[in-house]
Amino acid sequence: MTPQKSVRDYIRTIVDFPHEGIFFRDVTTLFADPRGFRLCVDQLLHPYAGQRIDKVVGLEARGFILGGAVAHQLGTGFVPIRKKGKLPHTTISQDYKLEYGEAIVEIHDDAIQPGETVLVVDDLLATGGTAEAGIKLIERLGGQIVGCAFVVDLPDLGGRDRLTQLGMEVHALCAFEGL
Template structure:
């Protein structure tokens, strides 16, 4: 793990037994509150995609918006919001996905991308991968191409990054908490 990844990982607060006993919640607010850690985080993404043709950053509701907006600005790309169902005012495409306790849906404006647009899909973390997979399916339905799925944190024990890779998606995360 490089210096930037290690310093960002150290800035993430772990809250034991929240929201339920046995869960170690990875709280990213401490990274956002630390101006040096937040800059390092955005710089890690910017350096990753600098020099690539990126037309848009698709950011997943809601913490992905924080990372996605800063990244889109730095890459001179458009910002597209992948929202929870019922939050977008125009014609949308909807994709359902499974949760451990039911189903949920995300949506995207039908005109969010042009066919062939090069897109980075970003969120704060990859856990089970359901939200990111649903968002990726929406982006592909419009005809845009996903350069990479990116997140600050990977929780590989939950299998999400593996599911994304099985769907032929490249995955980049700044740090991971594997078995921790």
């Protein structure tokens, strides 16, 4: 009998994208496969099933695809954290460092009520800069983060340690060593 593929097996690696020397972990092949997508959504939410979660927050852009599916399955609301200038109502902003330069993410200031419990979802954890910016926004609104769930962890880039030091419970479905 052929063993069932794991979430990691559905992820495609593109060599030298977007720069030479980078192994890009492409989750579109995971999302495009009906068994792969269901498997990853089920595994992402599994540790949180039965916990009180009021909102799932997805980080733009691939976190929207996963976060929407997880929120639907958990029966919670979904809240987007978007790159600057995309949200129409009043927002709060947070800057964070990229490999080259800086970026800004935003959340609607009424999207999370103080005391609400929040699960953060994104496709990939690298340096943790994106997730940390999202965590700061949620905490500034008074949200209580119950966990941060990712499909892929790149442990060499230190994101898990960074989020753990912030007191976060980090959950990733698979890891790829190296860049």
